[in-house]
Amino acid sequence: MDYLKILREDPDLADEFDSLFDFFLLDELSPRDDADGRCTFSLPGMAFARDGSGGEYHLLEDGSIGYNSSEGETGRLAENMDELFSLLVNCICWQDCCDAKQYLDSKTLEEYGQKQRVINLEDIDVDIWRRVANVLGISVDKELAPVLERFRKATQRQPLYQCVFHEDDGSLTESYGLMFE
Incomplete structure (x- = not known):
């Protein structure tokens, strides 16, 4: 499904999506924010959405989806748009699901994902969440462990998606990955 097209053609849906998932869709693919070079x-990739803290979602050359935060984290989130939107809608705030220690087995991962979802559902209108998911054809009643496992695999796939920041003194600072230990 072409989620970007659906959101671009329905500004009200795009506004609801942004308010639920902190995902502001850009009008078109744009150069990534490279901090003035x-x-x-x-x-290689292009930006297609931003979040409220200055992070960007990137469509990478191979069709996978990268993310670059304003806090120095960069990595691949998903192998394609379908996986990205499944992650966004099912996990509500995917950044809350980055504790690598919780990815031990399916049972632990499911409990972790469900706990994070319950916490995040307290802060949103559940009826709007379900309606948006329905309009996009994304089930929110399936297990979360498979969604989170695809996310974890994407963050680990080689070659890693990374950012290097060129400091004033000429030194280089590599980005952190999206998973934390």
């Missing part, structure tokens, strides 16, 4: 990325 100070950031270089390991893979």
Whole structure:
């Protein structure tokens, strides 16, 4: 499904999606924010959405989806748009699902994902969440472990998606990955 097209053609839905998932869709693919030439990325790509803190979602050359935060984290989130939108809608705030220690087995991962979802559902209108998911054809009643496992695999796939920041003193600072230990 072409989620970007659906959101672009329905501004009200796009506004609801942004308010639920902190995902502001750009009008078109755009150059990534490279901090005035100070950031270089390991893979070619274009920005297609931003979040409220200055992070960007990138469509990478191979069709996978990368993310570059304003806090120095960069990585691949999903192998394609379908996986990205499944992650966004099912996990509500995917950044809350980055604790690598919880990815031990399916049972632990499911409990972790469900706990994070319950916490995040307290802050949103559940009826709007379900309606948006329905309009986009994304089930929110399936297990979360498979969604989160695809996310984890994408963050680990080689070549890693990374950003290098060129400091004033000439030194280089590599981005952190999206998973934390």
